[in-house]
Amino acid sequence: MAEEDVLLVERALRGDPGAIERLVRLHLGAAYAVAFGVTGDPHDAEDVVQDAFANVLGRLDECRNPATFSGWLIQIVRNTARNRVRYRRVRAVSPLDEARASHAGDDPLRDAERAQLRQRLVDALPELSPVQREVLLLHDLEGWKHREIGQVLEMPDGTVRYHLFQARRRLRKALGTLVTDD
Amino acid sequence: MIDELHPEPIDLSPLDPRRDRERWERMVARIVRGAVAPRTAWTVLAAWQRPALAAAALVAALSAGAMWWVADGRTSAPTDTLVEALEVPRPVADWIVEGRAPDGGDLYVALDELPSPRQP
Numbered sequence: 001m002a003e004e005d006v007l008l009v010e011r012a013l014r015g016d017p018g019a020i021e022r023l024v025r026l027h028l029g030a031a032y033a034v035a036f037g038v039t040g041d042p043h044d045a046e047d048v049v050q051d052a053f054a055n056v057l058g059r060l061d062e063c064r065n066p067a068t069f070s071g072w073l074i075q076i077v078r079n080t081a082r083n084r085v086r087y088r089r090v091r092a093v094s095p096l097d098e099a100r101a102s103h104a105g106d107d108p109l110r111d112a113e114r115a116q117l118r119q120r121l122v123d124a125l126p127e128l129s130p131v132q133r134e135v136l137l138l139h140d141l142e143g144w145k146h147r148e149i150g151q152v153l154e155m156p157d158g159t160v161r162y163h164l165f166q167a168r169r170r171l172r173k174a175l176g177t178l179v180t181d182d
Numbered sequence: 183m184i185d186e187l188h189p190e191p192i193d194l195s196p197l198d199p200r201r202d203r204e205r206w207e208r209m210v211a212r213i214v215r216g217a218v219a220p221r222t223a224w225t226v227l228a229a230w231q232r233p234a235l236a237a238a239a240l241v242a243a244l245s246a247g248a249m250w251w252v253a254d255g256r257t258s259a260p261t262d263t264l265v266e267a268l269e270v271p272r273p274v275a276d277w278i279v280e281g282r283a284p285d286g287g288d289l290y291v292a293l294d295e296l297p298s299p300r301q302p
Contacts, residue, residue, distance in 0.1 A: 024217075028210060028213070029199070036197070042197075046199075049213075050209070050212060121197050136194070139191075140191045141195070168191065172192060175192070
């Protein structure tokens with residue numbers, strides 16, 4: 001991915017919209033996972049990734065080593081998300097948006113089940129620390145390897161494994177509690 | 183293979199934002215549109231908003247420090263300044279500062295230090 005990033009950053013710097021879009025599509029998932037991990041809120045995560053991408057793409061010429069574009073982006077996403085958490089205001093989530101988001105498929109029953117599952121996960125994730133959420137989402141949702149996560153989050157592979165283990169254990173426990181509560 | 187440090191993963195796919203295709207594409211489009219939009223004078227100014235605020239905060243902090251330092255310097259010797267302004271003789275100023283009544287010797291010294299009357 002690093003090689004592709006180098007080419008894409010070079011093309012994006014020349015103003016190629018296709019390269020910009022490709023960069024966004026390549027990294028949006030990981031950026032969203034990290035933003036969601038830090039904020040713990042899917043709506044905040046969307047705002048954070050948009051702000052972070054605007055920031056990064058607006059000063060792409062400052063990216064000294066395009067091969068590390070991913071790490072640079074993730075650092076900016078983390079900082080933006082932390083600022084967001086710091087200054088977060090209480091914001092009411094529109095139930096209509098949630099409903100719309102969860103009824104995206106053709107099978108309403110399956111969509112409802114999926115929405116319920118999604119909500120359970122969203123409710124359980126705050127039981128994890130932000131770094132546990134980041135590691136868990138990057139690994140189990142984005143399919144990143146321990147080494148890749150360690151590089152962008154600046155921690156040894158062993159620490160990544162430990163956080164992942166703790167995150168899964170705590171999430172499983174929280175989901176179990178939620179099931180019991182239901 | 184699942185070992186001790188790799189418990190079975192939890193299915194997080196319901197959290198995957200790509201599942202809602204429409205929403206995902208909207209997000210991509212918004213980001214790309216923002217990135218390729220031509221830079222207007224306003225966006226250039228907006229980019230300088232944060233550094234400008236930081237510089238203003240620094241100037242304010244330095245000014246506040248300087249004002250405090252000057253004010254502190256002025257209040258450190260108020261009596262001297264007042265005495266000098268009113269041209270009070272030094273022995274009289276000493277009575278005032280020490281809060282004591284002058285004796286005969288003090289009065290003699292004070293009268294001796296008074297400026298001599300001006301010649302017409």
